[in-house]
Structures are given as C-alpha cells and as structure tokens.
Amino acid sequence: GDSVTQMEGPVTLSxxxxxxxxxxxxxxxxxxxxxxxxYPGEGLQLLLKATKADDxxxxxxxxxxxxKETTSFHLEKGSVQVSDSAVYFCALSDRAGGSYIPTFGRxxxxxxxx
Amino acid sequence: GAGVSQTPSNKVTxxxxxxxLRCDPISGHTALYWxxxxxxxxxxxxxxxxxxxxxxxxxxxNDRFFAVRPEGSVSxxxxxxxxxxxxxxxxxxxxxxxxxxxxxxxxxGPGTRLTVL
Numbered sequence: 654g655d656s657v658t659q660m661e662g663p664v665t666l667s668x669x670x671x672x673x674x675x676x677x678x679x680x681x682x683x684x685x686x687x688x689x690x691x692y693p694g695e696g697l698q699l700l701l702k703a704t705k706a707d708d709x710x711x712x713x714x715x716x717x718x719x720x721k722e723t724t725s726f727h728l729e730k731g732s733v734q735v736s737d738s739a740v741y742f743c744a745l746s747d748r749a750g751g752s753y754i755p756t757f758g759r760x761x762x763x764x765x766x767x
Numbered sequence: 768g769a770g771v772s773q774t775p776s777n778k779v780t781x782x783x784x785x786x787x788l789r790c791d792p793i794s795g796h797t798a799l800y801w802x803x804x805x806x807x808x809x810x811x812x813x814x815x816x817x818x819x820x821x822x823x824x825x826x827x828x829n830d831r832f833f834a835v836r837p838e839g840s841v842s843x844x845x846x847x848x849x850x851x852x853x854x855x856x857x858x859x860x861x862x863x864x865x866x867x868x869x870x871x872x873x874x875x876g877p878g879t880r881l882t883v884l
Contacts, residue, residue: 657809689875696771696858696875697810742809746871754800754823755873757809 655680659743659758666733666765674728674761676717676743684745686710686719686726687755691740700728700741738765769793771876773859779882780849788844788879792861799842800873801834802858810858816842849883856880 660675678684688700688710701710706721715730726743743758772791780786792799798817802810812826816836827833831849836842846853860873 694877696877697860698875699872702872744809754812754815754826755810757811759807759809 655684655745655747655756657743657745657756657758659741659761662740662760662762664761664763666763668735668765668767669732670765672728672730672733672737672763674741674743674763676726676728676758678724678726678743678745680724680745680747682747684747686717687744687746688715688717688726688728689742689744689757691742691760693739697742733763733765735765735767738763771859771861771874773857773876773879775879776877777880777882779884781884782849782851784849784883786846786849786881788846788857788881790842790844790859790861790876792840792842792859793863793874794840796861796863796874797839798862798871798873799836800860800862801842801844802860804856804858804878806855813844846881849881851883854881854883 657678685704687702689697690700691697701712703710703719706719709718717726717728740760740762742760744755746755774789800815801813804810814824814834815822819836819839831847834844856878858878860875862871862873
C-alpha cells in the first residue's frame, strides 16, 4: 500500500539557519503530494502541495519539489524563524488508487531557537 | 468565517464507557473526514463522508467505532465500550471539492483529545 517516510525529529536549528526535512513515498499510482504544518495548540494546515512530477510547491518561504525519479518531496527553507517551530507532516493522495484519502507520515518536529 | 470546530476539546472517560465526539465542518463543505492521531504518529484515516453518506469507512478499526452525519453537516464519531488503546487525538477535517479532484484541500479542526483510563 501507499506509505510516506519522514526523517525523525526533532530538528533543532538556530534562527536564520537553512532547513531540509526529508520525505520519501511509495505509491501505486500517480499521487499528489502535500506538506501540512501543525503549530502548537492548533489544527493541521496545508502548507504547500504539488500535483505532478517536477512541480514545485511553495508558501511562506517553504518549497518542495515533486521528484518522481527519487520518489521524494523534501521540504526546504533558506532561513527559518522562531515562528516556524511546529510539527511538519508529509502526505500523499493517490489519484490512481481506489481511494483518495491522504496518507500521512509520522511528522517531524522543528524547533527554532532565537 | 469560522473554521472546523470540534467538541469537546478534551474528554476523559473510563474503560468500557461510551463516548461521542462532535465535528462542525466549514459551512458548505460537502466532504468530511475523521482521523485518529496517536502520540508521535501522523493522522490515520478512519472514515469519510460525502454529504450524508459514508463514502469510505475502511479505516474504522472495529465495530465499536461508528460515525454519522444525518443532515450532511455536523458529524458525530461514536465509540462504544472504550478501551485504553482508543486514547488518541481525534481529528476532523472538511473540504469543498470531491475527493479525487486535485483541489481537495482539507481544513482541519483542533481535535478532541480522548483519554481512556
């Protein structure tokens, strides 16, 4: 079945450092890929998405490129802020499968120190 | 513009009891989803409604779990004979578009934290 693997956290960085959170996936069809963010005490929010190979999703300075050849969707940001501290979830939605329900990774906690 | 709301925010119950968790989706959203999130894990799909009907309930772990959405808006997740292993955060999400469409962004509520003693 479909699955998503994320790097283990927590990831601890100083403000203005460069961020990469790795995400790889397995899917039977041609999935859409997503990054969700969960700030402390809040619900999950869609951060960015990409629907086909080589698409780049971007939002709030974060980017992720859909790499079909490496089945990856790594999240990157050039300069993190304290306010980016949150849990980040990679997810896929497989359009070719019988169900289009998202499959989520386990989440990666990001802690940014001033 | 209210988002998805869930009540209660916290629920503590004893093993064997019955609980109901409520979800109010964004007005006009036809699709509604329930997930369960255990500590250190991502959300795990339980059930999905399109309107009043359950379009996919393949994620419900067993027959102690049941959900309804009688008028196509508010949904209630019901858990009978609760067990300690049911302790988790239960998340609800709603979306405007049909599943399978590329623009099926889901909007999540803050969740209900269920603790079974």
